[in-house]
Amino acid sequence: MSTTTANPPPASSPPPKAHENYLNANYGIRSWLLTTDHKRIALLYLVSVTIFFAMGGFFAMLIRLQLLTPEGFLVGPDTYNRLFTMHGVMMIFFFLIPSIPAVLGNFLIPLMIGAKDLAFPKLNLLSWYIFNIGALFTVYAIVTGGVDTGWTFYTPYSSIYSNSQVSAAVIGIFITGFSSILTGLNFVVTIHTMRAPGMTWWRLPIFVWTQYATSIIFILGTPVLAITLALVAAERLLHLGIFDPRLGGDPLLFQHLFWFYSHPAVYIMILPAMGVTTEIIATFARKNLYGYKAVAMASLGIAVIGFLVWAHHMFVAGISIYAAMAFSLLSYLVAIPSAVKVFNWTATLYRGSVSWQTPMLYALGFIGLFVMGGMTGLFLAAIGADVHVHDTYFVVAHFHYIMVGGAVMGYLGGLHYWWPKITGRMYPEMLARAAAIILFVGFNLTFFPQFILGYLGMPRRYATYPPEFQVLNVFSTAGASILGLGYLLPICYFVWSMRYGPKASSNPWPATGLEWQTSSPPPTENFEVTPVVTWEPYDFEHRPDLGLPKPERARPKPLEAPGLELGD
Amino acid sequence: MALIVVAVFFSVLIGVGIFYLSFRYRRRPGHEVGQLVEGSQLLEITWMVIPFIIAMVLFAWGAKLYVTIRQSPSDALDVYVVGKQWMWKIQHTDGRREFNELHVPVNRDIKLTMISEDVIHDFFVPAFRVKMDVLPGRYTTLWFRPTKTGRYHLFCSQYCGTNHSEMGGWVDVMEPSQYQAWLSGGSNSESPEQAGQRLFTSLACVSCHGDLSGSGPGPRAPSLRGLYGSMVKLSDGRTVLADDAYLRESVLDPGAKIVAGYDNIMPTFQGVVSEDQLLQLFAYIKSLGNQPAQNASAAPGASATTAAPAAQ
Amino acid sequence: MERTGSLFGHFRDLDQQRETASLGMWVFLMTEVMFFGGMFLAYTVYRWKYHDAFAAASRELNVTMGALNTGVLILSSFTMAMAVWASQMRKRNLLCIFLIATMLLGAAFLTIKGFEYAQKFEHHLVPGPNFNFPGPEAEAQHAEIYFALYFMMTGMHALHMIIGEGMLLILLIYAWKGSFTGDYHAPIENGGLYWHFVDIVWIFLFPLLYLIDLHH
């Protein structure tokens, strides 16, 4: 009943020898730098963001070393301030925000919806160039002395008082913002107009839904950041003192504008990771996703409500009590769609056939860490409690649970999951599982102590600290070194597998998405013939083409109501 | 804390749920594919409504606490704080000034009125669970009531530049008697009121506002006696409360709010007086109290504030 | 992707291609709305806080020039709409004439704007060390914020105009070659959308910046 018109080899047969694919279609540096193929552009992004991740990671390592001792182990305060600023700038603007959308999203969206490419392929290439030009400005800022404002660029420190390379860094981020905008635009238009016949909205993989939600944030949020940073640059370079308190300018205006983008930006990082997790869980439980529509709508819900909560970063900044209450209330509303997702993922495991392969380890790790991060978010949204923990290591730990525990786990899980599709090769499974576990352990050891540190009152962005905080800081640094190892491992075996890994079949797991219906790696045109979709998403039961045995019972009764979270 | 309970409960719930389910339904021979499970609308609604209720309860709790934190009690002991890169300048109403250290009596509400001379700082005392940003160009307030004597950390927790991590100090909570001894023990610097009075003369405020010895208006401007905490009628018909923010604006931007019946003739003192001096001027104006009877009922809080130091 | 006729290889048909192009442009314009939205927020906050200073400062602007410029820009929007019409009717010469007219009107706008800017420099109304506003010091400071916003908002608008002029030039060259008078004229339509958007921004800037409090 359900086959594609497209597809060559059934899952079990070996991949054809040296078929023409997007990797070997043509060679040479020009064929890469001038490509308009979304898959090659995704790989270009992969190279770029990996470099920036390494830079950000290097800064992180120095930060943790510095904090080994109370009086500062390594560098003076001036250098330390530059370190944490550059760590934040690199990781957020040049790694986390582009990571899943620009690498995995670019690669997968056309494949998942059965299109030959994104709607605007040249624009896509242009985005990559804009991204790198912006990055060049920022790297220039780093090598000519660095920036010491924190990644938040709060005025009036950034606009008047800082003597570091704020302008260059700000211009770099401004430029990079347009790369995000164009990528988001491309995705939205592609998802609207380029879907294959039969690929209705309710048949889209959740990954595409989350990318759609992310793109909305890109489109509507990023321009506000761009103009805000442009105003800071104008104040520094042209004396247009819009935020200048000496003229009567309001320092909170910058914060409003900045967080209007930068809070939803958190959802830019986490939403795609949720999408990845959803794909992985359905595939490795070999079961339809529980509550598909609820999960899809929750993605959009998070994107929209995410725009209404920004001032929860400003509860102690001097906003009015009434505004603080309104924003606190709205912040709690974001918890609802997030909770819906977590419950549905958990319910998906029910009566599944769960295998503990590497991507699944990342996905389960993601859920655990995301729940921790989300639950501590409740502390921060409760305005009364926020007064105490705001701007302390509690916040640092909270957002690392979301961004590293959530977004980076999702990104790595996704890379593993789609690696066979991207490269046509498998990675070493045992090593990869070990790396996933090392990462999980190292991560918790690094950041859990920081919750306690923050609760005890250690403020963030401190180059030196009172001696009573040392023990927990040493724990954190020890965890960070394990975490660092956890990041080195995948880089090594991924590079190894590109050449020596065993060849992957077109659908190794097997999974239900359209992207698995074409060969690995896919041909330049993605599909030999435009596919026609006739099946519902994540339906393993009615897919004989996957080569799986029939489940033992034909017709399960619907899941009964509550009590489910506890088992059955 | 209810929050911790909720957080731990859900973390454990999900954690155990995941582990149990993924172990119970692990892949085994003969169990290669999961079964199709239909969604249940009832279940979806259930797990939307339950977290929503919990969230609203937490919100109400947090909001109530927040209101308490942000609303200073009216009879608190006033202390003025000026933040600058990278030190705290603290001025007590009784005249002592100190740096990076704050001495306060135990079991007494303390209200800090804070302003920054340069960038944004943040006054944070972890032991008291309070924190507030200190902004340039605008007063913010913070209050707490220490209940145990001792020395507590004071941090700046809004990043403010190179020596951000050094911009801290101690809060010394003392027995009232020790506190009195400490107050009188300092160098014999003049009190802020006296300094403010001197400024009032040297900046020639007297020439328009009068010397404030009587209750009548000055030659060209309203008297400031009893101004603080009263309601002022403006020329455009509005009535505003004469608080710190109002006084600050009236000195730095006199044209913004003009008292009914007077002309806009006052020059600005922007760049002429420092933040410290402004606070001294206000201390002087406050020390003149609310003598005129017609204002006493308008601002009971303010009269109590000014009365408090005198009582000690 | 190869191109067959006016259809790019990754589209199924011309309809899909046209819809995609149009949707893409509209989405882009919404990002522009948010871009200017940030400045409108700053403007609203400060105008609310410092109304009198803003009123006094806005009286330093040349309202006649502003109104004239509004008219010029509306006319250029009209000629641009006519250019799209000519392209739809496949009249190449008419298309080129309307594009040139639009460019000339755009240039006229920029010239008038340039004169206004020059006046501000002469009157020391450009924020910075040389800013000098007649009036009490506090009002002068708030007026400086007004002029910072004025230059930022009109400057960003002018930048969009300049980009628009460049875009029109490229469209003109292709139009001359006859590229847009067949069944493919998405670039002309999208160029038109952009140009109209820039016009709309000015439609808001004019009353907000020039007409704050003229009845004194």
Added chain:
Amino acid sequence: METRSEHAPEHIVPIKTYALICATLLVLTLTTYLVAFLDLGPFNIVVAIVIACIKASLVVLFFMHAAYAPRRTRLVILAGMFWMMLLIGLSLADYMTRALPR
């Protein structure tokens, strides 16, 4: 969201409509200019904004063909407007309530 069915044929607006819209816009510009010299108290700004909104709507609907565009396009426009209102509205919610008594 039946995007497939939205293959609306290209709509060609008659010249007369364009000319009429252009004339209306010019008249409205003159109106807003003249009204600014009257003292309407707080309503000066209201009138100015209302006229600007009418002008902008005319441009969007007719010059930019939104009146004939598929529903999807109109949704995009509304989303843009809505989000800008969110930005300005919620920020002002802070500014407007700061001075309120507690």
